[in-house]
Amino acid sequence: xxxxxxxxxxxxxxxxxxxxxxxxxxxxxxxxxxxxxxxxxxxxxxxxxxxxxxxxxxxxxxxxxxxxxxxxxxxxxxxxxxxxxxxxxxxxxxxxxxxxxxxxxxxxxxxxxxxxxxxxxxxxxxxxxxxxxxxxxxxxxxxxxxxxxxxxxxxxxxxxxxxxxxxxxxxxxxxxxxxxxxxxxxxxxxxxxxxxxxxxxxxxxxxxxxxxxxxxxxxxxxxxxxxxxxxxxxxxxxxxxxxxxxxxxxxxxxxxxxxxxxxxxxxxxxxxxxxxxxxxxxxxxxxxxxxxxxxxxxxxxxxxxxxxxxxxxxxxxxxxxxxxxxxxxxxxxxxxxxxxxxxxxxxxxxxxxxxxxxxxxxxxxxxxxxxxxxxxxxxxxxxxxxxxxxxxxxxxxxxxxxxxxxxxxxxxxx
Amino acid sequence: xxxxxxxxxxxxxxxxxxxxxxxxxxxxxxxxxxxxxxxxxxxxxxxxxxxxxxxxxxxxxxxxxxxxxxxxxxxxxxxxxxxxxxxxxxxxxxxxxxxxxxxxxxxxxxxxxxxxxxxxxxxxxxxxxxxxxxxxxxxxxxxxxxxxxxxxxxxxxxxxxxxxxxxxxxxxxxxxxxxxxxxxxxxxxxxxxxxxxxxxxxxxxxxxxxxxxxxxxxxxxxxxxxxxxxxxxxxxxxxxxxxxxxxxxxxxxxxxxxxxxxxxxxxxxxxxxxxxxxxxxxxxxxxxxxxxxxxxxxxxxxxxxxxxxxxxxxxxxxxxxxxxxxxxxxxxxxxxxxxxxxxxxxxxxxxxxxxxxxxxxxxxxxxxxxxxxxxxxxxxxxxxxxxxxxxxxxxxxxxxxxxxxxxxxxxxxxxxxxxxxxxxxxxxxxxxxxxxxxxxxxxxxxxxxxxxxxxxxxxxxxxxxxxxxxxxxxxxxxxxxxxxxxxxxxxxxxxxxxxxxxxxxxxxxxxxxxxxxxxxxxxxxxxxxxxxxxxxxxxxxxxxxxxxxxxxxxxxxxxxxx
Numbered sequence: 001x002x003x004x005x006x007x008x009x010x011x012x013x014x015x016x017x018x019x020x021x022x023x024x025x026x027x028x029x030x031x032x033x034x035x036x037x038x039x040x041x042x043x044x045x046x047x048x049x050x051x052x053x054x055x056x057x058x059x060x061x062x063x064x065x066x067x068x069x070x071x072x073x074x075x076x077x078x079x080x081x082x083x084x085x086x087x088x089x090x091x092x093x094x095x096x097x098x099x100x101x102x103x104x105x106x107x108x109x110x111x112x113x114x115x116x117x118x119x120x121x122x123x124x125x126x127x128x129x130x131x132x133x134x135x136x137x138x139x140x141x142x143x144x145x146x147x148x149x150x151x152x153x154x155x156x157x158x159x160x161x162x163x164x165x166x167x168x169x170x171x172x173x174x175x176x177x178x179x180x181x182x183x184x185x186x187x188x189x190x191x192x193x194x195x196x197x198x199x200x201x202x203x204x205x206x207x208x209x210x211x212x213x214x215x216x217x218x219x220x221x222x223x224x225x226x227x228x229x230x231x232x233x234x235x236x237x238x239x240x241x242x243x244x245x246x247x248x249x250x251x252x253x254x255x256x257x258x259x260x261x262x263x264x265x266x267x268x269x270x271x272x273x274x275x276x277x278x279x280x281x282x283x284x285x286x287x288x289x290x291x292x293x294x295x296x297x298x299x300x301x302x303x304x305x306x307x308x309x310x311x312x313x314x315x316x317x318x319x320x321x322x323x324x325x326x327x328x329x330x331x332x333x334x335x336x337x338x339x340x341x342x343x344x345x346x347x348x349x350x351x352x353x354x355x356x357x358x359x360x361x362x363x364x365x366x367x368x369x370x371x372x373x374x375x376x377x378x379x380x381x382x383x384x385x386x387x388x389x390x391x392x393x394x395x396x397x398x399x400x401x402x403x404x405x406x407x408x409x410x411x412x413x414x
Numbered sequence: 415x416x417x418x419x420x421x422x423x424x425x426x427x428x429x430x431x432x433x434x435x436x437x438x439x440x441x442x443x444x445x446x447x448x449x450x451x452x453x454x455x456x457x458x459x460x461x462x463x464x465x466x467x468x469x470x471x472x473x474x475x476x477x478x479x480x481x482x483x484x485x486x487x488x489x490x491x492x493x494x495x496x497x498x499x500x501x502x503x504x505x506x507x508x509x510x511x512x513x514x515x516x517x518x519x520x521x522x523x524x525x526x527x528x529x530x531x532x533x534x535x536x537x538x539x540x541x542x543x544x545x546x547x548x549x550x551x552x553x554x555x556x557x558x559x560x561x562x563x564x565x566x567x568x569x570x571x572x573x574x575x576x577x578x579x580x581x582x583x584x585x586x587x588x589x590x591x592x593x594x595x596x597x598x599x600x601x602x603x604x605x606x607x608x609x610x611x612x613x614x615x616x617x618x619x620x621x622x623x624x625x626x627x628x629x630x631x632x633x634x635x636x637x638x639x640x641x642x643x644x645x646x647x648x649x650x651x652x653x654x655x656x657x658x659x660x661x662x663x664x665x666x667x668x669x670x671x672x673x674x675x676x677x678x679x680x681x682x683x684x685x686x687x688x689x690x691x692x693x694x695x696x697x698x699x700x701x702x703x704x705x706x707x708x709x710x711x712x713x714x715x716x717x718x719x720x721x722x723x724x725x726x727x728x729x730x731x732x733x734x735x736x737x738x739x740x741x742x743x744x745x746x747x748x749x750x751x752x753x754x755x756x757x758x759x760x761x762x763x764x765x766x767x768x769x770x771x772x773x774x775x776x777x778x779x780x781x782x783x784x785x786x787x788x789x790x791x792x793x794x795x796x797x798x799x800x801x802x803x804x805x806x807x808x809x810x811x812x813x814x815x816x817x818x819x820x821x822x823x824x825x826x827x828x829x830x831x832x833x834x835x836x837x838x839x840x841x842x843x844x845x846x847x848x849x850x851x852x853x854x855x856x857x858x859x860x861x862x863x864x865x866x867x868x869x870x871x872x873x874x875x876x877x878x879x880x881x882x883x884x885x886x887x888x889x890x891x892x893x894x895x896x897x898x899x900x901x902x903x904x905x906x907x908x909x910x911x912x913x914x915x916x917x918x919x920x921x922x923x924x925x926x927x928x929x930x931x932x933x934x935x936x937x938x939x940x941x942x943x944x945x946x947x948x949x950x951x952x953x954x955x956x957x958x959x960x961x962x963x964x965x966x967x968x969x970x971x972x973x974x975x976x
Binding site (some may be wrong): 120122123124125158167168173180181182186187189191198202204205208210211212213217218221222275277328332333335336 | 653676686880941959971974
């Protein structure tokens with residue numbers, strides 16, 4: 001591990017902050033060494049193919065109402081069950097109401113018509129290709145990991161890329177150190193008074209493990225264990241009166257906020273939530289999808305409130321593997337489709353607007369006569385966030401084969 | 415458990431429906447097959463330079479959930495080939511001890527209907543008593559339901575039985591395969607009433623066929639209410655004609671509700687995940703046509719009886735073409751049966767299933783020649799699974815150095831192999847199942863239809879490792895309620911006064927089945943403060959913390975491999 005002044009200062013100070021008695025000068029020193037503050041990207045994957053047409057419905061389009069008789073949300077103003085007004089064309093699902101204030105204050109943007117240039121309707125393949133960042137091709141490593149590799153900064157250890165989920169997502173696979181954990185609270189060794197020596201024992205065993213993957217993960221685990229323990233992160237309460245929903249995603253977002261505030265070197269955090277594969281009784285303002293959206297919105301809103309001013313350094317992006325059929329199916333649900341939406345939230349986001357070209361719902365505009373067509377390559381959005389949020393310039397390394405047109409930023413980040 | 419003793423009504427019913435249809439359907443496509451005797455699955459190990467002990471350890475790590483002291487004795491007695499042969503014929507293995515133990519899980523013999531009766535959903539219970547589920551009366555009633563009557567009891571018992579079987583069954587290969595095929599044809603107990611159906615799904619649709627023909631396994635899952643519900647086919651009905659549509663739209667009773675129609679969820683996963691594989695050569699049109707073939711395959715009262723029902727009036731009777739094969743108009747239930755038959759004999763299916771099995775049993779990236787050979791066996795035997803397994807177990811690739819300890823254990827394999835390595839027993843208490851959730855593999859609740867992954871990159875991460883280290887320490891310290899190991903007893907049997915080296919070696923032999931490298935031994939000793947010079951001056955020996963020592967070995971990199 002390369003030792004730098006900043007790292008030395010931070011690690012020694014952290015231990016003291018953890019104990020709660022870091023002197024003021026040292027706190028200032030930490031603050032000054034981390035200025036300008038580290039920018040953070042948070043990727044929230046909605047697994048199962050979330051219905052973009054319900055999240056951000058085209059409420060001005062009569063086709064939307066014709067094709068989705070039981071699922072369509074009423075036009076803004078039509079009642080308490082109606083969509084919330086975003087602009088002349090689109091509304092916001094009422095269950096996403098907790099996010100409306102961020103649209104209004106200009107920190108939430110929507111991207112419509114997002115998808116892969118090589119569409120597939122297989123959940124597994126679509127997630128794999130998107131997280132690998134290589135549409136239509138298999139790749140061993142993922143786009144986040146390649147982004148971290150493009151800009152090496154070894155002294156920060158595994159904390160540059162962290163997944164708050166039990167296992168490492170494909171996007172974080174690769175040579176750069178990255179860790180996954182189901183929660184901060186579970187990330188500690190439990191061997192009573194022998195914990196310290198057990199940790200030492202494990203560490204040296206993994207240090208000489210024959211299996212490379214195990215050796216790397218082991219190294220990352222023990223490095224992370226030490227840092228998290230010294231920062232006593234899991235005890236850090238949410239700030240600014242943030243109220244996370246008592247749901248899996250809420251807990252994960254609270255942990256990501258802790259990691260960001262502790263400034264352990266986090267650059268990209270990833271997490272996911274499921275339950276979006278709504279083939280049956282999807283519901284409209286109420287029901288299955290609305291329940292999932294409520295948890296999503298409450299978790300994200302609490303995260304933004306919790307971070308307070310720090311949100312200025314953070315950009316959160318929601319994504320999913322594909323959208324769902326424009327027509328509702330025979331069981332008041334939707335089948336696997338093509339384009340969907342992304343939501344971007346953060347201090348640097350040029351919010352309050354919908355990005356992307358709306359392909360329209362006329363039969364002739366639909367992909368294969370059934371799905372919303374892709375007008376924005378998902379890599380376009382990811383490239384822009386990497387370039388402007390994390391200042392990564394070598395985008396060709398992250399997304400091999402990305403052409404100039406797809407690489408042109410939409411202007412989501414100021 | 416004596417097989418065949420616990421026929422619940424559902425199972426009998428399912429067989430009455432499924433079996434004749436299967437016979438009929440392949441009579442139609444292959445008149446010779448009926449007369450053909452079931453192929454014999456013969457294992458014959460290739461020449462190998464491995465010692466018997468190494469072979470035994472490899473076999474136990476692949477065909478079983480790791481080695482237990484009992485199995486090691488058994489395999490030593492039968493020889494490796496003999497032991498594998500026996501595992502391929504589980505009916506010949508009696509296991510009274512397990513049968514006895516499984517009586518603690520009464521749900522195992524119940525039908526979905528009985529489970530609905532015994533463990534109704536609290537809301538449903540309130541409704542039965544005529545209460546509005548949102549009312550204060552209903553809330554009082556729901557809060558007063560004793561724990562033993564809540565639907566969660568089903569999860570607890572299912573999980574408990576699974577852990578008891580995985581740890582203690584003498585028919586280890588049957589358990590490994592039941593887990594494999596359940597995961598292949600995944601359903602999740604978290605989706606609607608699947609919780610009440612999943613016990614029957616495993617018992618009646620999966621387990622009886624893991625040593626049978628693939629097409630029977632496929633058919634049994636296709637007909638089972640758990641699958642019909644999980645992948646929504648029970649709601650898929652033919653699209654309406656324009657005249658019907660107009661009538662439905664004008665029906666005031668429908669209040670403008672859209673007409674029911676096709677749902678393609680099951681059809682897509684049937685092609686992608688159950689049979690052909692995603693690159694198996696089908697397109698979106700095949701998905702639609704397959705969905706049409708399965709219209710009308712539904713469930714009679716999903717929340718009560720939950721039995722398979724074919725509703726002819728919901729079936730699309732127009733002509734269909736699936737993978738280039740014409741299904742003429744006018745068909746009924748047979749349309750779906752024909753598709754299943756077509757899929758189960760398809761070369762893409764053979765390759766896809768062979769790949770998955772080779773990945774499970776040999777390595778994450780199995781050699782292409784092996785997959786090719788195994789898929790030929792699949793095709794030549796009409797998908798007779800024991801022959802397919804035997805082909806893998808007889809292959810030089812299975813017994814190659816490249817395959818030895820090449821697989822990273824899944825959380826289930828890790829946890830169960832740890833209990834077995836220490837010669838442990840479990841009551842199936844929920845605490846052990848809960849550990850699986852912490853390790854990242856909550857059993858029976860994989861939400862996506864892909865089930866849980868079977869390759870290392872999905873399971874190796876910092877958090878997962880920390881959870882595994884904690885599991886090893888908790889298990890060796892007997893801190894998992896209901897699951898007991900006796901590490902100290904094992905050491906005492908090895909010698910009354912083992913010193914640190916002796917204890918380390920004895921535990922390594924038990925857990926890793928080979929001696930520690932000098933470096934690892936030293937590492938462990940340093941960690942536990944047992945190195946020379948750190949001992950008290952009076953010459954008195956520091957007591958060895960045996961559970962932590964065992965925990966270290968269970969958490970070691972080597973124990974993560976199989």
